[in-house]
Amino acid sequence: MNSRKTPSHFETAAAPFLDPARRARRPRGLVDEIVETLATSIREGPLQPGDKLPTEAEIMVRFDVSRTVVRESLSKLQASGLVETRHGIGTFVLPPQEVGNFKITAEDFATVADVISVLELRISLETEAAGLAAQRRKPENLIALEAALHAFHDSISRDSDAVPPDFQFHMEVARSTGNRHFADLMTYLGTMIIPRTRVNTAHNAPEGRLNYLQRVNSEHESIYIAIRDQDAEAARAAMRTHLSNSRERLRRGSNAHTTQTPGGVVDAPVTSPMAASTLA
Secondary structure (H helix, E strand, C coil): CCCCCCCCHHHHHHHHHHCHHHHCCCCCCHHHHHHHHHHHHHHHCCCCCCCECCCHHHHHHHHCCCHHHHHHHHHHHHHCCCEEEECCCEEEECCCCCCCCCCCCHHHHCEHHHHHHHHHHHHHHHHHHHHHHHHHCCHHHHHHHHHHHHHHHHHHCCCCCCHHHHHHHHHHHHHHCCCHHHHHHHHHHHHHHCHHHCCCHHHHCCCCHHHHHHHHHHHHHHHHHHHHCCCHHHHHHHHHHHHHHHHHHHHHHHHHHCEEECCEEECCECCCHHHHHCCC
């Protein structure tokens, strides 16, 4: 009797990544390849709406990648409307979206002007979210916010862009509102709302990576303190300052790096060095 286990649909989808020749292609294309493979499995089967994706740890082992790569891959799938992450439960395949639904995709971050547009949306939404969080936060919310701050601080001592704890902090602020729609929107947007997922801003920042990330962490701490102290106005002000700083640095960088053509000024792509001044 053949006791060999039949491969699961996830193992089948991941098979190309187990080929050494493909694994040698690393590292920048890993996220896109994982997203493409899983997205194909979702759109064409065998992954169906309602199916639960494997845990982060299982995906790490299956694809032989780091947790950061897995989280960015899942964030891109979330941003594409293919999956949703339910806090403390897991990530699940969503039904196909109807044509015309609101969406923000990677293409909406093609230029610095695009990133600024999304930041303006975030300023409106997250400023109010911070105020509501200060009014409604529970002890467990403060614990989660503190954990995100500590994780960010730990990332500063390593060669890391600190994107996961950065996004996690903003997610925990949204959860602290007690209004699931704020958290759902943050889950939908995913880590791509953090400009450092698009360019290596921390390492290229004029003031240096360490000072750059310390400043981001300091702004997060101001937001946390206001939420902890249940000072709604201070929380709104701290969040607005944090995101407005990002927008203004992007604007200054954009003005310094736009190019003049016969047709006029062309907005620099988000992948240019000028985006190094972004902060999120």
